[in-house]
Amino acid sequence: MKTRISLVGTTIAACALGVFGAAAAHAANTISVVTFGGAYEAAGKKAWFEPFTAKTGDQFSTESYDGGLAKLQAMEQAKNPTWDLMDLESNDAITACDEGLLEKIDKKTLGNTGDFLPNAISDCAVASMVWSTVYAYDTTTLKAAPTTINDFFDLKKFPGKRGMRKSPKAAVEWALIADGVAPQDVYKVLGTPAGVDRAFKKLDTIKSSIVWWEAGAQAPQLLADGAVVMVQAYNGRIDDAIHKDKKPFKIVWDAQVYDFEWWGVPKGAKHAEAAKKFIASASTPQAYADLSKYIAYAPPRKNSIPLIDKARLNDLPTAPENFKRPLQINASFWADNADAITKRFQNWLTQ
Known part of the structure; x- marks a missing residue:
């Protein structure tokens, strides 16, 4: 036992x-x-x-x-x-x-x-x-409120530095929309050499005023520091700064570039x-x-x-009020053309 x-x-x-x-x-x-x-x-x-x-x-x-x-x-x-x-x-x-x-x-x-x-x-x-790439501004800094992607490219009406991701993605799409291309036609235009030239020509108009960022967290920080008057950013980063850090920022949803x-x-x-x-x-x-x-x-x-x-x-990219003129990233386009356009972008940065 x-x-x-x-x-x-x-x-x-x-x-x-x-x-x-x-x-x-x-x-x-x-x-x-x-x-x-x-x-x-x-x-x-x-x-x-x-x-x-x-x-x-x-x-x-x-x-x-x-x-x-x-x-x-x-x-x-x-x-x-x-x-x-x-x-x-x-x-x-x-x-x-x-x-x-x-x-x-x-x-x-x-x-x-x-x-x-x-x-x-x-x-x-x-x-x-x-998620979406949008742009935002500090409501206590700008006297007038920008409302369209054209305002982002308008240095006369809205003087000051612009913050942008150091990447051609979303930048070339925005450039074409600001130059008069309808969102639904962006990739048809961008799929031609003339369309790519047109996008970079539009980017030339604000090149001297661009402050480039590489990490997503830098975008709201540039705006908070006053280094830029408008900043291209991931919508979630700006929303986080507004709600958690109580920053007086506002998102402009026009021509938001959204993606999975x-x-x-x-x-x-x-x-x-x-x-x-x-x-x-x-x-x-x-x-x-x-x-x-x-x-x-x-x-x-x-x-x-x-x-x-x-x-x-109401804070999400897909909310009806925010989704009036969106552009979905054409992932297949970028999978096929990222190398060529990125090389063109890097050369453009050094010119």
Whole structure:
């Protein structure tokens, strides 16, 4: 009897250690995430990372970047991916998938996907939100309120520096719209050499007044510091400055350039399965709705809309009042033409 009790005790202890060991091993997973940082990363931590950690024990380490696939391509060539999860712009998601740089996504893990917006799921990536490039100004600095994209390019009526992302994307589209091209015709015009020339000629008119930024968090800071009178920015960064930092900024939604943001898992990622489980967790209607509590990015699922506070809906890019003359990024255009136009842009910067 004594021996039996000892054996039972030993078995229970072993089981307990086994369960604890398994839990500890699982908790040891650290998913390496590369994102655009700043307010978006902070919102993602609250809406997605922290709940996932509480549920699974998996932790996250984050690294900021400003897009592009150069480092991912180098990792693939070296067969040594150090990232498990990537925050991708649409053209990068398309190119990365085409080049075999991302793991395939099992759409079954996302449940019933009938309420996703069109094209919000690809073979290799899942849309994380809808965001916009807009411009904003300080209401205490400008005497008159700019209301159109033409005002951004009007140095006579609105003198002063403009802040812009150091990238041709959205800049060339804005230039054409400000030069009289209808949003629906932008990519038809931009798809010709003459159209590209026209865009850069319009950018020439404000080139001497542009202050370039590279990280999203720099945009609202330039405006707050008075370094610029208007700034091109991600709508969520400006909304964050308005509501959290109480800055007297106002967004101009005219000609907003909107797009999906994407989650993708690098090919051969060390924690690929954990990253895929995270994507499924962050892609539920409630998870998408939760993100809008912390930053003004819109959900790519229709079933998320009823879960968002009505007052908050007015801050989102897709709100009817904000969506009067939008332009959706043509991701296929940029996937095909990014290299050539970026090279032209870099040469233009040095001229």
